[in-house]
Amino acid sequence: MSTRIDCRLALALALVLAVAAMVSGCSGGKTVTRMETDSVVDLSGNWNDTDSRLTAETLISQSLGSGWYGEYRYQAGANPVVIVGPIRNKSAEHIPVKTFVADLERALINSGKVTMVASSEEREALRGERADQQEYSSVATMSAWGREMGADFMLLGEINTIIDREQGDEVKFYQVDVYLVNLETNVKAWAGYQKIKKYVSRDGYRP
Amino acid sequence: MTQGFGQRMGARRRVGAGLILIMMALALTGCSTYAERNARLRDDVARHDFDKALEGIAEAERGSDRLLNLLEKGLVLHYADRWTESNAVFQEAEELADDLYTKSVSQAVVSLLTNDGTIDYRAAPFEMAMVPYFRSLNYVAMGDRDGALVEARKAELRLRDLAEVERALDQNDQESAVSLDDHAFVHILRGMLHEWGGEINDAFLAYRRAALAYGATGGVLGVKAPSCLGSDLVRTAGRLGFSDELAEIQTVLPNLFIEPDLPQGRVGRVVLFLETGWVPRRTSIEADIPIFESDRRGDMDLWASSLQSRYVYGWGRDVKISYWLRFALPDLIGEAPVIVGARVSTGTLGGHARTEPVESVASRSRLDFESSKDGILLKTIGRALSKYLAKEAIEDKSQLAGLLANVFGAATERADTRNWLTLPHGISMARLDLPPGTYDLEIELVDARDRIVDVRSIKDVAVRADGWVFLSRRVF
Numbered sequence: 134m135s136t137r138i139d140c141r142l143a144l145a146l147a148l149v150l151a152v153a154a155m156v157s158g159c160s161g162g163k164t165v166t167r168m169e170t171d172s173v174v175d176l177s178g179n180w181n182d183t184d185s186r187l188t189a190e191t192l193i194s195q196s197l198g199s200g201w202y203g204e205y206r207y208q209a210g211a212n213p214v215v216i217v218g219p220i221r222n223k224s225a226e227h228i229p230v231k232t233f234v235a236d237l238e239r240a241l242i243n244s245g246k247v248t249m250v251a252s253s254e255e256r257e258a259l260r261g262e263r264a265d266q267q268e269y270s271s272v273a274t275m276s277a278w279g280r281e282m283g284a285d286f287m288l289l290g291e292i293n294t295i296i297d298r299e300q301g302d303e304v305k306f307y308q309v310d311v312y313l314v315n316l317e318t319n320v321k322a323w324a325g326y327q328k329i330k331k332y333v334s335r336d337g338y339r340p
Numbered sequence: 341m342t343q344g345f346g347q348r349m350g351a352r353r354r355v356g357a358g359l360i361l362i363m364m365a366l367a368l369t370g371c372s373t374y375a376e377r378n379a380r381l382r383d384d385v386a387r388h389d390f391d392k393a394l395e396g397i398a399e400a401e402r403g404s405d406r407l408l409n410l411l412e413k414g415l416v417l418h419y420a421d422r423w424t425e426s427n428a429v430f431q432e433a434e435e436l437a438d439d440l441y442t443k444s445v446s447q448a449v450v451s452l453l454t455n456d457g458t459i460d461y462r463a464a465p466f467e468m469a470m471v472p473y474f475r476s477l478n479y480v481a482m483g484d485r486d487g488a489l490v491e492a493r494k495a496e497l498r499l500r501d502l503a504e505v506e507r508a509l510d511q512n513d514q515e516s517a518v519s520l521d522d523h524a525f526v527h528i529l530r531g532m533l534h535e536w537g538g539e540i541n542d543a544f545l546a547y548r549r550a551a552l553a554y555g556a557t558g559g560v561l562g563v564k565a566p567s568c569l570g571s572d573l574v575r576t577a578g579r580l581g582f583s584d585e586l587a588e589i590q591t592v593l594p595n596l597f598i599e600p601d602l603p604q605g606r607v608g609r610v611v612l613f614l615e616t617g618w619v620p621r622r623t624s625i626e627a628d629i630p631i632f633e634s635d636r637r638g639d640m641d642l643w644a645s646s647l648q649s650r651y652v653y654g655w656g657r658d659v660k661i662s663y664w665l666r667f668a669l670p671d672l673i674g675e676a677p678v679i680v681g682a683r684v685s686t687g688t689l690g691g692h693a694r695t696e697p698v699e700s701v702a703s704r705s706r707l708d709f710e711s712s713k714d715g716i717l718l719k720t721i722g723r724a725l726s727k728y729l730a731k732e733a734i735e736d737k738s739q740l741a742g743l744l745a746n747v748f749g750a751a752t753e754r755a756d757t758r759n760w761l762t763l764p765h766g767i768s769m770a771r772l773d774l775p776p777g778t779y780d781l782e783i784e785l786v787d788a789r790d791r792i793v794d795v796r797s798i799k800d801v802a803v804r805a806d807g808w809v810f811l812s813r814r815v816f
Contacts, residue, residue: 177435222486225493227431230486296497300504 178333189236201322216284224294301335374758386816390420423478465502466704492533524553525699536808544576561703566696568771570597608803610772613812617677617765624755631663668755684770686779695768
């Protein structure tokens with residue numbers, strides 16, 4: 134009898150220990166939940182899609198509501214033609230600048246107050262296509278050369294961060310500065326900025 | 341009701357067979373060490389068989405080694421010129437490292453009954469400090485200067501974080517012999533990247549940090565400030581008008597400015613990083629000592645002495661073993677690399693340079709290991725005691741279960757041999773200031789006696805005025 138109890142105990146212990154050993158080497162499962170694209174979720178405290186979209190919308194709203202726009206409309210009698218130029222990431226974080234540029238372009242186009250032209254990269258692709266048309270498209274449908282619309286203004290900018298950390302707590306301060314520059318005169322017609330401040334709290338470091 | 345002798349023997353045999361099976365299962369599954377599972381990794385990397393190296397890393401992956409696997413994978417992808425993938429993997433590694441440092445170690449309990457390998461690997465600070473170096477080289481290779489500059493900025497923050505972590509981990513609240521905040525190589529790399537990006541103020545500050553760090557830690561690490569650093573400081577300070585700041589450094593570190601900063605007209609700068617050899621790796625030293633039923637445990641000194649002689653000389657057969665004491669401690673073994681540096685030449689006037697050692701990963705690894713040795717020993721003793729006490733407690737209920745606990749404890753006892761295996765032993769750097777043009781670089785790799793071991797070349801290096809070209813090569 135005692136040997137039988139011993140065996141049961143031994144088996145139970147072996148199972149417990151084996152489970153303990155397995156648990157230490159296993160990773161957890163994964164759960165995927167769909168969510169609204171405009172919902173705000175801050176996981177790491179890093180720059181995210183919400184920051185990108187809201188900053189772009191705020192800056193474009195600021196820009197088109199300021200004096201340069203009315204003045205240009207009054208003088209030219211038409212919407213200004215704008216191109217989004219380089220936005221430099223000068224932060225300590227890999228920010229997907231292309232997404233932010235796309236958000237700026239979308240906000241500008243959707244405002245209906247400006248005419249947007251393609252970026253230099255896009256123009257290269259368009260010119261390639263146009264060259265292709267000269268060879269393979271019918272005369273009636275091919276796009277003509279020399280009819281591109283030149284931009285009046287270029288939107289330039291940069292993203293900077295200031296990060297303050299202490300004992301695992303962190304304050305992240307993003308400042309996005311953008312300038313609208315007259316392409317003919319290099320005059321900065323408008324300057325705007327948007328600031329974002331985030332507090333990221335973490336558990337203290339424990340050895 | 342009593343069992344006959346034959347029945348009892350049969351039951352014991354079955355249990356004995358079960359124990360052997362459990363031990364085999366443990367040995368085959370959870371108990372191989374990291375070094376054992378990645379035995380082929382270095383050979384695969386040295387042969388440039390990166391696909392096989394990646395396969396090996398994937399096969400060897402265990403939950404608690406996740407961070408280490410990401411670091412190995414990120415570096416292998418870097419050497420395979422798969423820069424985007426390398427950066428993605430390193431990003432994941434950095435996020436995981438941040439996450440792991442802020443979690444309490446609930447696995448400690450399991451580790452007391454098994455081994456330290458069951459605890460999530462959190463990477464030594466000197467290991468994480470190397471990530472921005474490899475990542476910035478990835479961005480350089482992709483032609484993404486802004487990305488490389490982000491790494492330069494991140495590196496500063498990371499060094500600050502690592503210093504904080506180091507202080508938090510230091511239970512005695514003493515400053516380490518070498519502060520990782522003074523990571524001279526990372527600072528000089530930052531300086532050059534900032535200067536390349538036109539961020540002269542940041543460049544000067546980084547060069548200054550590098551100069552002070554080389555002064556503070558160079559002796560311990562066996563490296564000294566490269567000869568170009570003085571010129572870098574003079575040049576950037578000149579552009580900023582920082583004469584007072586420069587004079588201050590010149591007073592503290594006069595030897596740094598022995599080589600005059602001659603005006604050279606408009607030149608471009610070529611930087612070659614040469615990564616040599618392998619960082620020391622951790623191995624396991626194991627000891628098995630039986631504790632006999634007849635052992636007298638009253639006098640601890642006498643008992644310890646008899647256990648020691650048992651370990652050294654063995655023991656006779658006619659004894660009853662009450663406990664199988666097994667402990668495993670890590671050791672660090674490393675070899676000096678065959679190739680220690682290089683002579684670099686463009687074949688043009690003034691186009692010659694020698695590499696200078698700028699970073700000793702091996703020394704940092706050794707210092708890190710030495711500083712953690714006492715803690716590891718203490719933990720190993722603690723683990724041995726825990727296992728022994730667990731066995732004693734279980735044995736009170738059942739002798740067989742106690743035996744099983746002893747077998748399990750002994751079978752799972754392993755030293756934590758994990759470290760980033762694919763890191764180099766050290767990094768040396770050659771700097772060439774060249775007039776604009778396109779050059780072929782000839783690199784003569786030399787051993788410790790300055791004999792040429794191998795010759796490599798890098799073709800068509802385009803140098804622009806005031807431009808920077810960053811190149812790296814790994815040799816074994």
